[in-house]
Amino acid sequence: xxxxxxxxxxxxxxxxxxxxxxxxxxxxxxxxxxxxxxxxxxxxxxxxxxxxxxxxxxxxxxxxxxxxxxxxxxxxxxxxxxxxxxxxxxxxxxxxxxxxxxxxxxxxxxxxxxxxxxxxxxxxxxxxxxxxxxxxxxxxxxxxxxxxxxxxxxxxxxxxxxxxxxxxxxxxxxxxxxxxxxxxx
Amino acid sequence: xxxxxxxxxxxxxxxxxxxxxxxxxxxxxxxxxxxxxxxxxxxxxxxxxxxxxxxxxxxxxxxxxxxxxxxxxxxxxxxxxxxxxxxxxxxxxxxxxxxxxxxxxxxxxxxxxxxxxxxxxxxxxxx
Numbered sequence: 314x315x316x317x318x319x320x321x322x323x324x325x326x327x328x329x330x331x332x333x334x335x336x337x338x339x340x341x342x343x344x345x346x347x348x349x350x351x352x353x354x355x356x357x358x359x360x361x362x363x364x365x366x367x368x369x370x371x372x373x374x375x376x377x378x379x380x381x382x383x384x385x386x387x388x389x390x391x392x393x394x395x396x397x398x399x400x401x402x403x404x405x406x407x408x409x410x411x412x413x414x415x416x417x418x419x420x421x422x423x424x425x426x427x428x429x430x431x432x433x434x435x436x437x438x439x440x441x442x443x444x445x446x447x448x449x450x451x452x453x454x455x456x457x458x459x460x461x462x463x464x465x466x467x468x469x470x471x472x473x474x475x476x477x478x479x480x481x482x483x484x485x486x487x488x489x490x491x492x493x494x495x496x497x498x
Numbered sequence: 499x500x501x502x503x504x505x506x507x508x509x510x511x512x513x514x515x516x517x518x519x520x521x522x523x524x525x526x527x528x529x530x531x532x533x534x535x536x537x538x539x540x541x542x543x544x545x546x547x548x549x550x551x552x553x554x555x556x557x558x559x560x561x562x563x564x565x566x567x568x569x570x571x572x573x574x575x576x577x578x579x580x581x582x583x584x585x586x587x588x589x590x591x592x593x594x595x596x597x598x599x600x601x602x603x604x605x606x607x608x609x610x611x612x613x614x615x616x617x618x619x620x621x622x623x624x625x
Contacts, residue, residue, distance in 0.1 A: 317507075323526050326508030327533030333501050334534075335541035341552035343560060346589035350613040357610075365617035379501070380592050386502015387511070387596025400509050403523040410517070422512045423585065423594065428601045439604065441583065446605035448580025450612025453588060455623065456573025457563055460587040463574075464531055466560065469538025474563035474570050481574015482581060483520075489582035490520035 318396040334465055342375060345462035347453040349373075349380050413498040426498075441497070456481060502593045511593050513585025520582055569625040580612075 334344040351366065352373045359366035400419035410418040415426050425432065432438040453459040456478045458467065464482070467475020505511045508530055519527035544550075545558045552558060563570075581587050584605050586594060591609065594602040616623075 320509055321504070321507040323508065323529030324533055326504050326510065327530040328537040329500070329504045330530065330534040331537035331541055333504070334538055335545070338542070338545065338558055338560065339550070339552055341554040341556060346587070346592070347613075349592075350588065350609055351617070353610055354614050354617065359614050359617060362614075363617035363620065365620050366614075382499040383502040383505075383589060383592045384596035386499040386504075387506055387593035388502075388598075389499070389596075390503040390506035391597040394503065394507060400512055400514055402514055402518055406514070406518040406521060406523045409521065409523075410514075419512075419514050422506075422509070422514075422597060423599050423602075424513055427513065427585075428599060430601065433601055433604065442601065442604040443608040445580045445584035446608025447612040447615075448576050449584060449586075449588065449591075449605070450580075450609030450614075451616045452573050452575070452577030452580055452612070453609075454573070454613050454616040456570050456577055459577065459589070460531075460581070461589050465534050465538055467563065468535045469542050470560050471539065472563055474566065477567060477570035478574040478577075481571045482578040484571075485575040485578020485580075486516075486520045486582040487578075488575070489579045490517060493579075493583075 315396075317394055320398070320401065330465060331469070334461075334469065337379075343462070344466045345376075345458055346379070346383075347459035347462060349376050350450055351454060352376060413494060415498070437497075452485070501589065502596055505590055505593050506597060511586065511590035511597070516582060516585040564625075566625055569623075572624070580609075 337344045352370045355366040355368065355370040402419040407418045415424050418424070427438070427441060433442065456463065458475070458478060460482070463475040463478040468479065509515045510527065510530055515527055518524045550558055586602065586605065588609065591602055591606050595606070
């Protein structure tokens, strides 16, 4: 039990993620979390505005159960499987974050500087979250998938489009982390 | 549910881990993604080798992605920008909600908006 409560090493987590993908494939589904955004838009009536949302979303209901499971999983892991130890980040990362103004790096899963209610109640704070979310939602549908669909499933299936998309993910991520972060934080 | 637990316990849902990954300061995230893909290739290869049928009795075949460069590169870069800023991708967004980080709801709502706007502009974008 104590072992479970510690952070899990990558060589345990990575294969488990692959196992989840394989199980979904075995049950005739695919592993793709971002598709739910489209499904939720359709449920909300977006089909009235664009044909893109006119699809048989009822056939995608299983994917929403995966979402529900993911939420419950997040709850279970923090409630009963955590020992509250800080994340073992590279000391260089912590130092870099401090110069950007991030205190207590790694003490929690998310930085208070971005996700605390205090931060959100400022114009800059809420703008960051809205812009970030918008980019994720727009980009993932444009690219036809996210980390689970392209990086895990697509690469496992040796698909060239997924490799292009993953390279794109990293170009975007590196641009943000190395060039845009120093400008906004 | 397992997905949620694994991603919390591996800290892959942490903003800090994503930042560290993009700074190339830790092997952790690369190890997770790398070993997941390695095992994933193995799983799918075995599935095809033994001609495993799904529980619905069909041959295993993942839907192929359309051939294109623009949409994957452009969409990928846009997604990457958001991924690094929010420190979460579409799976972890929901998982973080479960961990009690309710402010992630703003990111989820904005992601829905982004998806909706993509749907509106789809025919006018190069794919």
